Amino acid sequence: DIQMTQSPSSVSASVGDRVTITCRASQGISSWLAWYQQKPGKAPKLLIYGASTLQSGVPSRFSGSGSGTYFTLTISSLQPEDFATYYCQQANSSPPPTFGGGTTVDIK
Amino acid sequence: EVQLVESGGGLVQPGGSLRLSCAASGFTFSNYWMHWVRQAPGKGLEWVSRIEGGALTTNYADSVKGRFIISRDNAKNTLYLQMNSLRAEDTAVYYCARDLGVLGNYEDYWGQGTLVTVSS
Numbered sequence: 001d002i003q004m005t006q007s008p009s010s011v012s013a014s015v016g017d018r019v020t021i022t023c024r025a026s027q028g029i030s031s032w033l034a035w036y037q038q039k040p041g042k043a044p045k046l047l048i049y050g051a052s053t054l055q056s057g058v059p060s061r062f063s064g065s066g067s068g069t070y071f072t073l074t075i076s077s078l079q080p081e082d083f084a085t086y087y088c089q090q091a092n093s094s095p096p097p098t099f100g101g102g103t104t105v106d107i108k
Numbered sequence: 109e110v111q112l113v114e115s116g117g118g119l120v121q122p123g124g125s126l127r128l129s130c131a132a133s134g135f136t137f138s139n140y141w142m143h144w145v146r147q148a149p150g151k152g153l154e155w156v157s158r159i160e161g162g163a164l165t166t167n168y169a170d171s172v173k174g175r176f177i178i179s180r181d182n183a184k185n186t187l188y189l190q191m192n193s194l195r196a197e198d199t200a201v202y203y204c205a206r207d208l209g210v211l212g213n214y215e216d217y218w219g220q221g222t223l224v225t226v227s228s
Contacts, residue, residue, distance in 0.1 A: 034214050043203055043218035044153065087153055091212035096169050099153040
C-alpha cells in the first residue's frame with residue numbers, strides 16, 4: 001500500500017494566521033490526492049480533490065497544491081471555524097486509498 | 109438534500125458477526141460508487157471498502173479482505189457491510205460515504221457514523 005505522511009502532526013495558530021500542512025506519498029500518485037477536515041464527533045468533510053480542486057461550497061481561503069509525492073494544504077487566513085483535524089488521502093483505485101495520520105490545528 | 113444514515117453498530121464478541129446498513133436519500137443511489145471508512149477511537153481514518161453502483165465491482169482493504177463483505181440493494185437505496193470474524197482491532201466508528209463521481213476515490217457526502225465495539 002501507499003503510505004501517506006503528514007507534517008506537522010499538530011500546529012498551534014491564531015485567527016488570521018497562514019497555515020500550511022504537508023503530505024508526502026511513499027510513491028508517486030500524480031494528482032490523486034484529497035484533503036478532508038474533521039471536527040470532534042463529526043464526519044469528515046471533503047475540502048479539496050485532485051490535489052488542487054476546491055470542493056463546492058468550500059471557502060476560497062483553502063487551497064491545495066502539489067503532484068507526485070509532495071502536497072500541501074494552505075489556509076490563507078485562519079478562521080475560528082477552521083480549528084479541526086485535517087487528513088490527506090491518496091485516491092488511487094489500486095492500491096486502495098489510504099489516509100495520512102492527520103494534522104490537528106488548534107488555538108495558540 | 110443528500111442524506112446517509114448508518115445503523116447496526118453495537119457490542120459484539122471477538123469472532124462474532126455484525127451487519128451495518130446505510131440508508132441513502134436525496135440522490136440517485138444506483139449511479140454512485142459507495143464507500144465504508146472507519147475510525148478507531150482517538151485514531152485516524154481508514155478506508156475499508158467500496159462498491160460500484162451496479163454492484164459488479166467491489167474492493168477491500170487488506171485488513172478486512174476475506175472477513176467483510178460490502179453489498180447494496182439499489183431498490184431500497186441501502187448500502188451494507190457484513191462483518192465476520194470480528195477482532196478487537198475492528199473496533200471503530202464506521203462511516204458510509206458517497207463517491208464524488210469523478211475519477212479517483214473521493215468521498216463527498218458522509219453519514220454520521222455507527223460505533224462497533226468488539227470486546228468480550
